[in-house]
Amino acid sequence: MPELAEVEWFRKQWDAGRGREVIDVKALSSKYVFRGTDGNALRQNLIDQKLLRSKRSGKQMLFEFSGDNWLGIHLGMTGKTRVESSDFQSGKHDHLVLCQRERALVFNDPRQLGQVRFHHGEDKPDWWKDRPPEIDSREFDQKFFNEFLGRHRKAPIKAALLMQSGFPGIGNWMADEILWRAKVLPSKRIHKLTARERSAIFRATKWVVRRSLETLGKDFSDPPKSWLIHQKWKRGGICPIHRTPLRHATVAGRTTAWCPKCQR
């Protein structure tokens, strides 16, 4: 489910617990989502600590706690964070519950392709360092964009858009939305793109990210009806511009929708 804008919304859900102590931790640490993490250390360290703040980088979330404790959550395909009341009883796929006196902060992930990581130390965890620039920042500029594409000349443009090291936060629906707006066929190889097409993709990337943060990222509301996302999953989906039936195929290993009239 979650790409950049949805992850931003899920990150903010736990803001309700900022400044408050964790009094108990329920962690099903044998589960796949805890791979590579010491569930006991997580439990021992987080109890009695306060949630201080959180950050997002691409699709990654980092929650900082007092006492030099850091909790990383990646939502994968089906992960969600939410808040429940303090007497909440955890359900089947609620793998991690941080209990506070006033509420419970819950991480749920049926499919478990997400990941929970824990780090204790003064400095941020290694896996949070050397992140690529946020698309919605000045550091994500034409130079960075062109250099990244230059390293993947033979790949279809959609494959590059899905690479988190170059387009942090972009996922399947945002990639299709960007290429539809830029009027570029998702399967087009990067070395075949014209300068004009590259520039259109750069601008559409920034635009889709900014606009989806203003809707989905802010209050989980739908982007405008004119967006491709509303059509891409439906049977009989049409181009929002002139109602041409969308085409579907697997590109870069993922289901892809595009308008055969707009995108060439």
Place this chain on the structure above:
DNA sequence: CAACCTGTTCGCCA
């Protein structure tokens, strides 16, 4: 029962 899935990582191959 089979195919599919808004994500990432691994191993194989060029």
Place this chain on the structure above:
DNA sequence: ATGGCGAACAGGTT
């Protein structure tokens, strides 16, 4: 050494 691609991960839904 680097880049491209298919499979695997786990469990639910169509």
